[in-house]
Amino acid sequence: MIQQIELTLPAFKRGCHIITSHITSHLPELPAAGMLQIFIKHSSAALTLNENADPSVLRDMDYILNKVVPERDSGYAHTLEGDDDMPAHGKASLLGSSLMIPVTNGELNLGTWQGIYLCEFRNFGVPRKLVLTLIY
Amino acid sequence: MIQQIELTLPAFKRGCHIITSHITSHLPELPAAGMLQIFIKHSSAALTLNENADPSVLRDMDYILNKVVPERDSGYAHTLEGDDDMPAHGKASLLGSSLMIPVTNGELNLGTWQGIYLCEFRNFGVPRKLVLTLIY
Amino acid sequence: MIQQIELTLPAFKRGCHIITSHITSHLPELPAAGMLQIFIKHSSAALTLNENADPSVLRDMDYILNKVVPERDSGYAHTLEGDDDMPAHGKASLLGSSLMIPVTNGELNLGTWQGIYLCEFRNFGVPRKLVLTLIY
Numbered sequence: 225m226i227q228q229i230e231l232t233l234p235a236f237k238r239g240c241h242i243i244t245s246h247i248t249s250h251l252p253e254l255p256a257a258g259m260l261q262i263f264i265k266h267s268s269a270a271l272t273l274n275e276n277a278d279p280s281v282l283r284d285m286d287y288i289l290n291k292v293v294p295e296r297d298s299g300y301a302h303t304l305e306g307d308d309d310m311p312a313h314g315k316a317s318l319l320g321s322s323l324m325i326p327v328t329n330g331e332l333n334l335g336t337w338q339g340i341y342l343c344e345f346r347n348f349g350v351p352r353k354l355v356l357t358l359i360y
Numbered sequence: 361m362i363q364q365i366e367l368t369l370p371a372f373k374r375g376c377h378i379i380t381s382h383i384t385s386h387l388p389e390l391p392a393a394g395m396l397q398i399f400i401k402h403s404s405a406a407l408t409l410n411e412n413a414d415p416s417v418l419r420d421m422d423y424i425l426n427k428v429v430p431e432r433d434s435g436y437a438h439t440l441e442g443d444d445d446m447p448a449h450g451k452a453s454l455l456g457s458s459l460m461i462p463v464t465n466g467e468l469n470l471g472t473w474q475g476i477y478l479c480e481f482r483n484f485g486v487p488r489k490l491v492l493t494l495i496y
Numbered sequence: 497m498i499q500q501i502e503l504t505l506p507a508f509k510r511g512c513h514i515i516t517s518h519i520t521s522h523l524p525e526l527p528a529a530g531m532l533q534i535f536i537k538h539s540s541a542a543l544t545l546n547e548n549a550d551p552s553v554l555r556d557m558d559y560i561l562n563k564v565v566p567e568r569d570s571g572y573a574h575t576l577e578g579d580d581d582m583p584a585h586g587k588a589s590l591l592g593s594s595l596m597i598p599v600t601n602g603e604l605n606l607g608t609w610q611g612i613y614l615c616e617f618r619n620f621g622v623p624r625k626l627v628l629t630l631i632y
Contacts (some may be wrong), residue, residue, distance in 0.1 A: 226495070228464060261395060261460055264460050265469070265472075266471050266474070268471070272592070273539065274585055274589050275540075277512060278574055283573055284574045291569075291571075299423050299427075301420055302417045311424075313411050314425075317409070318428075318454055320592055321409045321474070322459070322461075324533055325611060333535070333537070334537065337539055338537065338538070361527040364600060368598075397531060399597070402610070403545065403604070426563055429564070438550055446553065449547050453546050453557060456592060457545045458595070458597075460596060489607065491600070493531055
């Protein structure tokens, strides 16, 4: 059985944001066992799971990604859309566009410290489209 | 319901390549709702979703990955298979070996700008084996 | 059809470790066609697929990740849990918390050289909880 829901997140500013409650508020009743995919239909923002308790982790995650894929590298050819654009594509592929989360006993079976992150890599974030697919 | 198809891509040269049409040409009729996995059975090439319009993004993605995991780092122990080999393994794990793409209304539910990339990390690319698994 | 199994790995020391046989020893009889998810309920360790033959790849993978997300960067704010903590979160998001592996003819359909890696990023590794979800 498959259920699908498409939704659009509000625009988030550049950086990492916990969207767990945005996601769970859109979910139907969850089954005893299954899997949820969260898919982002964009190539300059990404989804990941990480620590949900200390806001400094969100800040440092953004800091790490900005160091791994720095802006204004003279080797970039794709520069017409701004200094943030090509690094955004690089970071999007490093984190990925899809999360697969097991569903158990009617809930997302996340670890105690795992939250769902939206990482917005553009300077001016726009509303991002997600597809939720529940397999059960 | 599960359908599986194995296929071998032609050899691609080192770098990132859009293979969306290679994939879609091998798919059966897609369901109203489901999910497609594309899995690569190798550890020195990877799959990712990224921008499908400007070829300079493909070039810059390869450039970024080569900077993140550089060759000829004196710290590498696994060097017998060539300077490109250990960096290829590193890049493969950073991008990942599996894509999960929602299927909606008989089509891959990708964003407007999302294409399927094969990233070949070896200097002399070889034919790469994929497994397509459709869940519906 | 969905089957789920939760298991706890023994503690591994910091670094990358092949856990393929730990996983397969916990699996039920596998179907003719399906998919297995391996999900880790933690944000300072990760799962990936990579080369299963030469132990130097495990060592170099750890070396690469430590270079991509170095410790003791003065830009980190999240430092209370030790020098290894924030880099662990960064590396966890770069590799990811979930593996999706096709199942074919009753076996994990991995490539010849692909093994399942647990990457433990904390200095003092603890037992890590996994959720295995089989879809068929």
